[in-house]
Amino acid sequence: MSSIVSLPDQSTARIPKRNYLTNENGILSWLLTGDHKRIAILYLISITFFFFIGGALAGLIRLELLTPQSDLMAADTYNKVFSMHGIVMIFLFLVPSVPATLGNFLIPIMVGAKDLAFPKINLLSWYLYMIGGCLTLWAMITGGVDTGWTFTTPLSTHYVNTNVVTTGLAIFIAGFASIFTGLNFIVTIHRMRAPGMTWFKLPLFVWSNYAASILMVLGTPVLAIALVLVVLERTIGIGVFDPTKGGDPLLFQHLFWFYSHPAVYIMILPGMGVISEVISTFSRKRVFGYSAVAFSSVAIAVFGFFVWEHHMFIMGVSNYSTLVFSLLTMLVAVPSAIKIFNWAFTLYKGSITFETPMLYAFGFMGLFTIGGLTGVFLGSSGTDIHLTETYFIVAHFHFVMVGGMLMAFLAGIHFWWPKLTGRMYPEKISQLAAVVTFIGFNFTFFPQFLLGMLGMPRRYAAYPPEFQVLNVFSTAGATILGVGYLLPILYLIWSLKYGKVAGNNPWQATGLEWQIQSPPLTENFIEIPVVTQDAYDYEWLERQKEREVTQVG
Amino acid sequence: MDSPTVALHESSHGEHPSYQRHHFVSMAQQKESASFGMWLFLLTEIMFFGGMFTAYLVYRNWYYPAFVAGSHTLSIVLGTTNTGVLITSSFTMAMGVWCAETRRRGGLILSLILTLVLGLAFLGIKSVEYHEKWVQHHVPGLRFDAMTFVHPKAEPGQAAEPPLPLDMAQHTEVYFSLYFAMTGMHALHMIIGMGLLVYMLIQAIRGAYDNGNIAFIENFGLYWHFVDIVWIFLFPLLYLISRHQ
């Protein structure tokens, strides 16, 4: 595997004395910070914490499913475990994963600003997230919740007696954290771009986060009101979703999925942005069809609002609207495919190198394609009726969310780790981790496609014995996957002290964030840059380097 | 937060006012960002209320007679008065923003006080109406009885409402659920707004807005007008369903 890591400025690089990490000291300088980079680090630590909680719950689920009987835990405990796994992973990990960490850190730098437009609201967002997260943990410790992450009525309002109210409020609060992040991004991208930084010079990471932010701002409040109405129904008994009073339980699902379908694009779009950056950098080429990729992000955001009913095809919605939503669902496949094809064309005749972020990005492309294509199966109302509520759907969204999003998140973390910390991660072991993750992932989730085709329903602690072989495969794969996720946290922490000093631009990438010191100054830029180059202009970078050499020499 | 501000390389229009945050290049940029951010927040509010408006539309079509009967229990006098009160408070708030823009401290304080008083009046009238619902057993979940719609009693001097069949009468609970959810959420926004009004009043009396740093007032104005708009829709939807029947 060739590498471009050893470049001239690396051997002499030093960690700059003054940077955003050393600028101020003490715990309060972190808890009261307005610096987008520090808030990004706070978010990174918190979401990693919640990721491992969600991961531990996933481990329990797979252990229970090792045997056909419900023997490790009782069926109702199993319900609580998979509900909490979904709630923690979706609301507390996937939704904020890339935007609140890498997005928070990089978007102001990429557009050439000193900070996000509203630093205090950014900090408030983290506090809301933490309050929501702690309430969720509190709900879990004091008895859990067993509605699934979807809080489906009337189950959540009438038939279960678990901590629905606490969890509902927790998600309501965490939702506002996400709204504020999105709001901040939109204003920053519109209003704070550096002179010369036109829309079509923005890195694609900014475009995809912009699209995700639109969804956060416009979608999340609908989830909020749906949850408020559930909470009111449980506490004082108003009758908006209550069939005994004349309400329609399906209306809850309409409102819930109006957010929660776009929410999957909130989760995946920023990941797609990471992949664009990584693929371009490690094939040394401008992203093929830049404007097509940029607009496909916006198209995914817009179409994302037109398809939510495909989650409800078997719930008793009208056949005619099923037909319409099924057709509209096919629309979303188009911009997603545009992205995959354009990344493939970017690779074509590029000078490809295989650093860890690139390995994760390759993993993303393969797994996301499988996840996306199986989504077309599920969007077609005919096959959906057979496949929905089986392990096929579980495998489908884990291919998109874990195989796609988590791979993209890890690609991004490795790619920008030198910028975040000023130090390199160890290359060989991280390449190993990427490969282990890929293998473990396929072992875990591919058998679930087969299980779903055979008809194994989701959400049950026990299953008929003939499904056991594939379930054992899946659990074994989950163990490998677990190792794949534990490795990065170990060697990334190790690298904080012992990693090689990275220098400003270890990847020789073109983004504005790579032209400043690592870790950056608190104010990002000593003077606001004037942008003349296009995004991903590697010739411009060469010219810059030559100029520097002649000036210094 | 109080990181050392970097001397800007060049500033296009002379000195910067003290209230310009360090990460903005110019005051115009800061102002635009603030009002754009406020508008985005209002979009989330549109969608927040949007969920309830969707529910309203569904159930109004399903249970139209129940919605008519429920609507007729509301006082048209109180509702219309409240609409007038809220529109006037929106007007006084707009005047407050104008006074702030033209740096009239006295006018600003007066406008804020008037807005506050009108807001309180709105909530006072609203609570009278809520109390009436409580007395009539029209509070869904907590205290509800559909029998008044099955056997309507004639008010003195008025013809009795037409009786509803039992199942439709029970669906008035859906109407009142929406009534309380929508007006309650609206009232909650009013209460938050009045808290902010008190804060601005104190600041205005201390002269905090005399230097032209009025982004807070302008953005609060947007919020207050939005709350007004929500009521502009709630009033005909909840109070004015087929009054002629």
Added chain:
Amino acid sequence: MSAHEEHSSEEQHIVSPKIYVLIATALLLCTALTVAASYLELGPWNAVVALAIAVFKASLVVLFFMHIKYSSKLMKLTVGAGLFTFLTLVGMSMSDYISRAWGSF
């Protein structure tokens, strides 16, 4: 500072109180109108008239009290985006509710 003030007065249009008085009067008149209209027997048009008046009133508030008439294209687009998404939510949810009664194919 004077240079700055000139700059901001170019950017920002201060709406005169006359317009505010005019709009407030129009809003109050429309309120009276919508109450009166609800007592007329118009069949299904009652709801249409009530909503049309409400939309008109809301537009007045957005355009003048909230200064959208004098704002940049971006602000107008933002308001439009909110309206569009709201109509998507209502319209596409109703597509299910309206066609449920049509039965199966």
